[in-house]
Amino acid sequence: MHLTRFQFNTARRATRALLASPQKIHAAVMNAFPTTSGEGEGRILWRIDHREHQVMLYLVSPHRPDLTHLVEQAGWPTTHTWDTRDYQPLLNRLDLGQEWAFRLKANPVATRRKTPESSRSQRFGHVTVTQQTDWLLTRTDKWGFTVPTGEHKEPDVAVRGRENLRFQREGRDVTLSTATFEGRLEITDPHALRAALINGIGPAKGYGCGLLTLAPVRRA
Template sequence: MHLTRFEINPARRDARSLLASPQKLHAAVLAGFPTLTTAQTQDGRVLWRLDQRDHQVLLYIVSPHKPDLTHLVENVGWPTTQGWDTRDYTPLLDRLKSGDEWMFRLKANPVSNRRKTADATRSQRFGHVTVAQQTEWLLARTERHGFSVPHGEHKEPDVAVRGREHLKFQRQSRTVTLTTAVFEGRLHITDPALLRHSLTHGIGPAKGYGCGLLTLAPVKRA
């Protein structure tokens, strides 16, 4: 598995168009791989996430194969000064141990499945829109993904919800509506194998639209 970091130049016209549509960005990410290498494998699948902080826009990609992002550099990057950085993800995956703590960041699509009306025959997905609902959605899924969220100083789960968005964009002839939230906090590893699977296969729905990618960073000690 590989972890790739690419910086987008938001001042470029093509970048503004790309950033406005998760569908276009999904296609641009997949264009960095040969067609036969984009399918999900036992090792993992192509996941991506867009992180926007201050004036910096970063695209992170986790993938079984190394991407070639030349097209992104030429169209939405800095062709003469900067490319992209791809690193082997295996050393980090191999060092995960039960009991270890890490800081984490996850952009997800928190949803519930329920019937729209009492007489409906099929359930539909509805996005959670409040911070409380979105936090509860994550905490209800941590065990199956190999981690728990410990409590912080105020005896509350050590996780915050950032960057909440309600997106609408076109996919072919229909409008896609997507509710997303960025979770940042601290996790405690309970099952390394499950956590590795979560890191390489993603968490929750809408993975093709930039959701589901969980990344880790060392805990900063005072």
Template sequence: MYLTRFEINTARRGARTLLASPHRVHGAVLHGFPANQREPTEYGRILWRIDQRGSQALLYVVSPHRPDLTHLVETAGWPATQGWETRDYTPLLNRLDAGSQWAFRLAANPVSSRPKFEESTRSQRFGHVTVEQQTEWLLRRTERNGFGIPAITLDGADKEPDVAVHGRRVWRFPRQGRTVTLATAVFEGRLEITDAATFRRSLTHGIGSGKGYGCGLLTLAPLG
């Protein structure tokens, strides 16, 4: 598995067009791989996320194969001075142990499914739109993904999970003649690994839905 970082030149028209639609970014990321390297493997799948803070935009990609992002550098980067950085993700994955704690960031599509109509066997996905709903969505999924979120005490109040929600947004963009609506949120905080093997799979296969549209990629950083 590989972890790639690419800085987007937000001053370029191509970059602004790209960032306006997760569907466009999805296509651009896939074109970083030959057709026979785009499908999920036993080791993982292609996941991506864009982190935007101020005028800076960073594209992160986790993938079973090493990408070639020359096309992105030419249209949305700095062709004369800067490319992208790809590192082997395996050493980090191999040193993850149960009980260790990490700072984390996750962009996700917090949704739940329920019957579309009463007494119907068909279900429909409904996006969670409040901070409370989105936080609860994440907390319900931590155990099955091999980690937990420790609690902290804020200003002498009751303990709360050490996670914050920001970057909440509802995207609407065209795809194949219809409009796609996608609710997204970014989670940041502290986690503790409870099942290392399950957690590694979560890092390489993603969490939740909307993975083709920049959701599901969880990244780690040392605490400090």
């Protein structure tokens, strides 16, 4: 597995057009890999992070990507490319009881019947911060971690960004309600957490959701 980071040049018109379309970003990510390569263990996951003065693409993939086309279209072709690192050393370090800072952009949803009489179910996006946070906290066990309490005796997680993505797919209107979570986790099942890191969390993985990333916890 590989972890890749790419910075967008937001001064370019092509970059702004690309960032406005989850479908275009999805296509650009998939074009970083040969169609014959196969995915192997894990899958291709990506996320766009908006920092104070930066817009970054984070990408986890079974194979090493070639982002030349993104550099030429939306980067700095003569000065900057991208950074790809082996993800396995971090995956191997994960152990029971460790604490990590985490970031996750997800598509929190509930599945229920369209009507009481209907036999068909449909996904409905959670739209409030409370709903989205509860969606995360009630599912962490199956992903191999728990969210410990912070100094105010509340779970140490916050929703740092919320967005409604609207686009067309195969002639149909699609709306995705996304939430970006940041917080602290404690590992309860290293194997399950490794699976979540390389396979993603929740739906809409093809549109920039589901990538969980870890960083060392900053101590005061």
